[in-house]
Amino acid sequence: VQLQASGGGLVQTGGSLRLSCAASGRTFSTYSMGWFRQAPGKERKFVAAIRASGGWTYYADAVKGRFTISRDNVKATVYLQMNNLKSEDTAVYYCAADRNTYSSSYYSSETYDRWGQGTQVTVSS
Numbered sequence: 068v069q070l071q072a073s074g075g076g077l078v079q080t081g082g083s084l085r086l087s088c089a090a091s092g093r094t095f096s097t098y099s100m101g102w103f104r105q106a107p108g109k110e111r112k113f114v115a116a117i118r119a120s121g122g123w124t125y126y127a128d129a130v131k132g133r134f135t136i137s138r139d140n141v142k143a144t145v146y147l148q149m150n151n152l153k154s155e156d157t158a159v160y161y162c163a164a165d166r167n168t169y170s171s172s173y174y175s176s177e178t179y180d181r182w183g184q185g186t187q188v189t190v191s192s
Contacts, residue, residue: 075186088162104158
């Protein structure tokens with residue numbers, strides 16, 4: 068599967084953005100999906116993950132209650148709805164695919180087999 072992320076941009080504090088990650092290939096529905104982010108000079112960090120079925124979702128504490136991950140297996144797309152954005156959310160956001168339907172280490176970048184190219188999110192105060 069190949070991934071193409073989009074939807075990033077510049078937004079003011081408190082605003083919203085929705086990121087999309089479109090996947091190619093017919094096996095998308097068997098992959099767990101994740102979103103990670105990397106701020107300048109910092110390591111890549113887990114943001115959210117969703118199981119292949121879409122029935123379970125997981126979030127980093129920093130985004131819980133503000134971000135929502137979802138997927139549409141027909142459209143082979145995973146989304147990250149980001150609300151009440153803060154300056155500390157500024158980063159390049161990456162989507163990633165795990166060939167397993169579920170991995171207990173969903174928070175680790177090493178779990179994921181495929182990565183999108185990243186999309187920049189900038190939150191201005």
